[in-house]
Amino acid sequence: MPKAPLSRIAHGRSGDKGNHANVAVIAYTDAGFAWLRENLTAEVVAAYFAPLKPSRVERFEAANVRGLNFMLYDALAGGASRSLRIDTQGKTYARALLRMVVDVPADLANGHA
Amino acid sequence: MKRVRIGNGCGFWGDNLDAPIQLAKSGNLDYLTLEYLAELTMSILAVQKQKDATAGYAHDFIDVLGRLAPILTHQPRLKVITNAGGMNPRACAAKAREVLTKDGLAGTRIGIVSGDDLMPGLDNLMTSGHTLNHLDTGEPLSSIRDRVVSANAYLGAEPIAQALKRGARIVITGRVADASLTVGPAAFELGYGFGQADLDRLAAATVAGHLIECGAQATGGLWMNADDSTHLEKVGYPIAEIAEDATFSISKPPETGGAVNIETVSEQLLYEVADPARYFTPDVTADFTTVRLTQAVPDVVAVTGCAANGITDSYKVSIAYRDGFMSAGTLVIAGPNAAAKARCSGVILLEKLRQAGFTYAATNVEALGAGDCVPGVVATKDDPPEVVLRVAVRDPHRAAVERFTKEFAPLVTSGFAGTTGYTTGRPPVREVFAYWPALIAKSAVTSFVEVV
Numbered sequence: 001m002p003k004a005p006l007s008r009i010a011h012g013r014s015g016d017k018g019n020h021a022n023v024a025v026i027a028y029t030d031a032g033f034a035w036l037r038e039n040l041t042a043e044v045v046a047a048y049f050a051p052l053k054p055s056r057v058e059r060f061e062a063a064n065v066r067g068l069n070f071m072l073y074d075a076l077a078g079g080a081s082r083s084l085r086i087d088t089q090g091k092t093y094a095r096a097l098l099r100m101v102v103d104v105p106a107d108l109a110n111g112h113a
Numbered sequence: 114m115k116r117v118r119i120g121n122g123c124g125f126w127g128d129n130l131d132a133p134i135q136l137a138k139s140g141n142l143d144y145l146t147l148e149y150l151a152e153l154t155m156s157i158l159a160v161q162k163q164k165d166a167t168a169g170y171a172h173d174f175i176d177v178l179g180r181l182a183p184i185l186t187h188q189p190r191l192k193v194i195t196n197a198g199g200m201n202p203r204a205c206a207a208k209a210r211e212v213l214t215k216d217g218l219a220g221t222r223i224g225i226v227s228g229d230d231l232m233p234g235l236d237n238l239m240t241s242g243h244t245l246n247h248l249d250t251g252e253p254l255s256s257i258r259d260r261v262v263s264a265n266a267y268l269g270a271e272p273i274a275q276a277l278k279r280g281a282r283i284v285i286t287g288r289v290a291d292a293s294l295t296v297g298p299a300a301f302e303l304g305y306g307f308g309q310a311d312l313d314r315l316a317a318a319t320v321a322g323h324l325i326e327c328g329a330q331a332t333g334g335l336w337m338n339a340d341d342s343t344h345l346e347k348v349g350y351p352i353a354e355i356a357e358d359a360t361f362s363i364s365k366p367p368e369t370g371g372a373v374n375i376e377t378v379s380e381q382l383l384y385e386v387a388d389p390a391r392y393f394t395p396d397v398t399a400d401f402t403t404v405r406l407t408q409a410v411p412d413v414v415a416v417t418g419c420a421a422n423g424i425t426d427s428y429k430v431s432i433a434y435r436d437g438f439m440s441a442g443t444l445v446i447a448g449p450n451a452a453a454k455a456r457c458s459g460v461i462l463l464e465k466l467r468q469a470g471f472t473y474a475a476t477n478v479e480a481l482g483a484g485d486c487v488p489g490v491v492a493t494k495d496d497p498p499e500v501v502l503r504v505a506v507r508d509p510h511r512a513a514v515e516r517f518t519k520e521f522a523p524l525v526t527s528g529f530a531g532t533t534g535y536t537t538g539r540p541p542v543r544e545v546f547a548y549w550p551a552l553i554a555k556s557a558v559t560s561f562v563e564v565v
Contacts, residue, residue, distance in 0.1 A: 011337035013380040017387060018152070018249070018550055024383035026376070051489025062389040062402050064418075065379040071387050074249075077477075081153050081548040082436055084477035084505035087486045094337075096487040 004109035007098040010036060014094035019079040021054075021072040021090030023097050026065055032108055033066035039102065045070050048100055049093070052077075070097075117302040119295050119321070120352040123147040123195075124328025126154055126171050132328065133177050136350045137184045137191060139366040143302065145181075146294040147174060147195040148326055155288060156433030156546035158199040159232075159263035169201035175208050178283075182216035185282075194273060194294050198285040200263065202227050206285050206565065213283075224276025226286035228560035231264040231430065231553070238557060245430060245551040254551065260434040262546060266553060267429045269395030270318075271307050272560040273297025279564040288431065290394045292322030295353060303357045307396065312421035314359045315397040320404055320419045321353035321361045323392065324381050331363055331381045333371030344370030364413040373412040382406075391422055393429070395555070398422045427552040436547035437474065438514040441505035442521045442540035443481075447531030448498050452483035454529045455502035461528065462504055462520050471513045473506040499531070507545060514542050 006025070009032040014023040025040065027033035046057035054075040059068055076090055077083040087093075120140040122133030126149040137145050149171035162169030174197030185191055198205040206223045213221045231238060236258075239245065245254035245264070254261070265288035274297045276284045284297070299318035305311045324331050331351040333343050349369025355361040365373055382401055386392060389401040400422040409415040446455040459478030466472070479485035482500035484493045506517050518539040525535045 007337075011376060011380065013335060013337070013384050015385040017385055018548055020249075020387070022383070022386060024380065024386070026379050026383070049487075049490055052487070060388050060390070062383060064402055064404055065375075065382060065406065067379060067383050067389070069383050069386060069389055079548060080151070081433070082439070082507060082545050084439065084441065084475055084507055085486075085488070086441075086479055086481060086503055092486040096491050098337075099491060 001103040002106055002109045003101050004104050005098060006040070006100045006102055009104065009108055010098065012094035012098060014090050014092070016076060016080060016089040019074050019076050021075045021093050023070045023072065023090070023093045024067055025070070025094070025097060026067045030066065033063070035104060035108055036068055037061070040068060042070065045097065048097065049075065115303055115357045116354050117143050117299055118352055118354045119144040119146060119298055119325070120350060121146045121148060121295070121325040121328055122350050123149060124326065124330065125149065125151055126173060128328055130173065130177065132350045134180050134184070136366060137181055137188070139368070140352050142191055142352065144298045145191065145193050146325070147177065147193065147197060148291050148294060149174065149195065149197045150199060150288060152431055152548055153433065153546060155200060155263045155265050155431060158201070159433070162200045167204045170199040170205035171197040174205065175212055178209055179212045179216065182213065182218055185218060192277070192282050192298065194284045194298055196286045196289055196294060198225065198227070198287045200230065200287065202285050202287050209283060209285065221282050222280045223565050224279065224281025224284040225563045225565065226268065226272040226276060226284065226289065226560060228558065229265045229268045229288040231266055231558070235261070235264055238553070243553055243557055245432065245553065248550040248552065254432065254549065257434045257549065260436070262433050262435060264430060264432040266558045267395055267431065268560050269293045270296035270300055272562045274301040275562045276564055277301040279562070281564045290396070291326040292319045292394050293396055295322030295325060296396050299355045303355065312397050312424060313419065316399040316421040317359035317361060317419035318355055319392070319394050319397055319399040320401065320416065321355050324363055324378060325351040325353050327381065327384065329371060330384065331377060332365045332373050333377055336372060336377045336380060338376060339372070343372055346370060359419055360415065360417045362409060362413050362415050373414055375406050375408055375414060378406055378414045393425060395428050397424050426555055428555055428558055430551040430553050432549035432551060433546040434549055436545040437507055437509040438511045438542050439505065439507040439545050440514050440518050440540050440542045441503060442518060443534065444502045444521055444524060444532055445499055445534030446502050446529060447533070448496055451497055451500045451531070452480040452493060454531070455480040455483070455500045458502050458524055458528050458532065459504045462524060465523070466517060466520055469516070471516050473508045473513060473517070475507040477505045479503040511542065518542060
């Protein structure tokens with residue numbers, strides 16, 4: 001199977017809830033959503049964001065918009081009020097997740113750039 | 114079918130100052146909402162009010178209101194709902210009255226919604242069993258009580274609807290749930306109540322409010338597929354047109370930039386959401402997973418299928434407490450090996466402070482341009498020609514943080530070749546107000562509505 005960044009399959013947006021980040025990933029197609037649902041598990045996302053030391057990662061589904069929403073608990077080093085990071089609110093985390101290179105079926109890899 | 118058009122011209126304090134004017138002029142609106150209060154804004158406003166009893170509100174609103182006055186004169190049906198009142202809605206209303214009177218709108222009725230500020234009765238609440246435990250850690254508020262600077266319940270839409278019912282044209286609130294700025298006028302105009310029978314309609318208005326509350330984030334801002342053809346330089350701000358059958362559309366004024374499509378609306382639907390099946394507000398728990406989005410015509414998305422998932426008996430409370438001081442400064446380091454040199458420069462800076470007797474509760478060194486926005490996750494393969502070195506510290510002692518701000522300039526001569534960018538002077542020190550989210554029984558909070 002070809003390798004492609006998740007951004008071929010999905011777009012998304014991320015933000016903060018106190019010290020937690022939410023990262024929403026939204027598939028461009030039904031086939032893409034089916035693939036994400038099967039492969040982009042909470043465990044995979046937790047491993048990817050492990051350097052941020054989230055206490056846990058939880059996945060929610062919003063199939064109506066072909067979306068998966070990941071909560072990265074305690075991942076913001078204190079959040080908007082006291083984090084020392086430049087990105088106190090996790091605004092760049094969706095972009096980061098969509099850089100993940102994955103093995104996908106060829107028809108998906110050739111999807112949205 | 115009866116419909117109400119509500120546009121949001123401000124997504125946070127600091128948003129574009131011309132957006133509310135442009136939206137009010139060309140949005141064909143019934144209501145203009147303006148949202149000013151982020152999680153931390155209230156603590157900053159609380160400190161301002163402690164120093165000056167007539168301060169403590171979002172003064173940007175006063176300037177915006179002055180510019181809106183001719184439009185309010187020209188559009189006699191247009192009303193304005195805002196949480197600009199912050200910690201001092203009465204003072205904000207008094208200032209708004211001055212502006213309106215000066216601009217020939219003396220008779221305008223202003224609604225004031227308060228009661229969200231729990232500080233005056235905080236100790237009574239705590240001794241009567243409202244322990245305001247931290248939502249995540251479960252720790253009781255008593256552990257930091259002496260450091261608390263503000264405690265505000267997120268009120269709902271009901272007092273806003275009441276103010277409108279009593280004839281207010283401008284409604285100024287303290288802390289209310291962002292979506293409630295939309296739900297209030299929708300409920301008033303479309304005849305919703307706030308009981309069990311109204312929950313699905315309240316859920317629809319809540320979804321609408323959630324989609325427009327961050328301004329341009331619904332209309333092309335932050336959209337992942339935006340490019341130069343999206344014309345974000347003239348982005349239109351969002352309008353929710355809500356119908357009495359619990360459907361609505363999202364659009365933007367004609368002849369504006371940005372985009373309203375399934376992608377922009379989907380991204381915003383899931384923005385700052387935890388469980389999309391349970392989006393908690395004081396008005397209703399909305400289920401975002403039943404919502405159906407359809408591109409009606411270009412730049413108009415129709416939203417149907419909104420449903421409630423119950424209602425809770427508590428308000429969320431946003432508490433801020435003093436947590437020391439912090440500062441962050443930057444320099445630019447040119448390569449080769451810019452990222453490594455920048456990180457080493459950060460270590461040198463902190464080591465010199467250590468030698469001078471200053472250590473810190475927390476420190477952070479970032480090489481921006483080398484992937485450190487998401488540290489350790491986004492790996493760098495190439496050697497960027499330059500990176501921004503950013504060093505930040507936090508500590509209970511202000512003097513230690515002040516000393517930190519003086520350690521950047523020396524690196525311009527004593528650091529690595531290719532160090533530059535010390536043009537803005539020493540970075541500022543700011544007091545840290547840490548965030549303490551909690552819940553409180555609705556029965557323990559009384560909202561007040563005045564119309565003056």
